[in-house]
Amino acid sequence: MAARVEWKPAAAPVCKWSGGKRQLLPHLIASRPSRWRRYLEPFVGGGALFFALGQPDSYISDTNAELINMYRVLRDDVDALVEHLGRHRNESSYYYAVRAQDPAHLSPLERASRLLFLLRVCYNGLWRENAAGQMNTPFGRYHNPDIVQEKSLRAAHHVLKTATIAESDYRAVARLAEPGDWVYLDPPYAPVSKTANFTSYTAHGFNWADQEAMAQLVREMGQRGVFVMTSNADVPAIHDLYHGLPIQIVPARRAINSNPAKRTGITEVIITSYPVS
Numbered sequence: 001m002a003a004r005v006e007w008k009p010a011a012a013p014v015c016k017w018s019g020g021k022r023q024l025l026p027h028l029i030a031s032r033p034s035r036w037r038r039y040l041e042p043f044v045g046g047g048a049l050f051f052a053l054g055q056p057d058s059y060i061s062d063t064n065a066e067l068i069n070m071y072r073v074l075r076d077d078v079d080a081l082v083e084h085l086g087r088h089r090n091e092s093s094y095y096y097a098v099r100a101q102d103p104a105h106l107s108p109l110e111r112a113s114r115l116l117f118l119l120r121v122c123y124n125g126l127w128r129e130n131a132a133g134q135m136n137t138p139f140g141r142y143h144n145p146d147i148v149q150e151k152s153l154r155a156a157h158h159v160l161k162t163a164t165i166a167e168s169d170y171r172a173v174a175r176l177a178e179p180g181d182w183v184y185l186d187p188p189y190a191p192v193s194k195t196a197n198f199t200s201y202t203a204h205g206f207n208w209a210d211q212e213a214m215a216q217l218v219r220e221m222g223q224r225g226v227f228v229m230t231s232n233a234d235v236p237a238i239h240d241l242y243h244g245l246p247i248q249i250v251p252a253r254r255a256i257n258s259n260p261a262k263r264t265g266i267t268e269v270i271i272t273s274y275p276v277s
């Protein structure tokens with residue numbers, strides 16, 4: 001098992017995000033290189049490690065346009081975002097009206113405020129999209145949720161101030177990362193079920209061929225002196241894919257299921273292109 005390191009985070013994620021890494025944070029930090037230059041995180045999602053590190057001049061990216069727009073607005077005009085979020089109401093009909101808005105017809109500020117509002121009051125706080133890319137999580141019915149969360153937004157704004165934020169595919173990082181940089185790749189995970197057919201599995205647009213291509217990129221960047229770290233499901237296919245690189249098995253969120261055979265996701269793996277001390 002990998003070590004845990006307690007670390008005073010510079011900031012925390014401003015919203016919940018599917019696959020968020022808050023629980024793995026002590027293990028991710030323990031797996032850092034002994035020293036590095038720039039920090040790059042091209043599947044940023046909620047950005048648990050990015051915000052915890054708070055390193056100036058970092059690079060973050062994601063393919064989710066609404067998420068990336070929100071980070072840009074939070075970086076460039078936190079006051080306007082705080083003010084705009086304060087206008088929303090925790091009411092079911094209002095929620096569904098905002099959810100139905102077409103982001104293409106909104107300003108960047110309105111889009112950022114919409115995303116955070118929906119995430120603050122939706123069921124389970126998780127962004128889910130239908131096949132047409134529309135957010136479809138139902139209303140959460142929470143009593144008095146804190147929709148603005150001003151303190152957390154301002155701490156995150158401080159970390160984002162010097163960040164480069166891109167809406168792009170993770171592969172762009174291969175051109176940007178230089179020897180000595182630290183790149184954390186946290187892709188949508190491979191399936192955990194023993195019966196899963198890896199070759200036909202796709203989650204969030206990421207299929208097994210994408211896992212293979214990404215593993216290739218991890219090796220290539222590692223060979224040119226970039227410190228690459230990636231996390232994934234603790235399944236034999238992932239161990240095979242990264243064979244020869246240091247792989248640590250770490251405890252993860254324990255999925256609740258009364259049937260032990262179905263309790264998946266108990267461990268995950270952290271793979272590095274460099275030895276972890």
Ligand SMILES: C[S@@+](CC[C@H](N)C(=O)[O-])C[C@H]1O[C@@H](n2cnc3c(N)ncnc32)[C@H](O)[C@@H]1O
Binds near residue numbers: 043064189
């Ligand atoms: C497992 S989540 C990352 C979670 C993040 N580490 C956190 O702490 O919240 C994976 C992210 O990758 C994004 N994504 C999916 N395919 C991508 C691609 N080809 N390139 C870049 N980002 C992608 C998704 O939008 C999602 O936000």
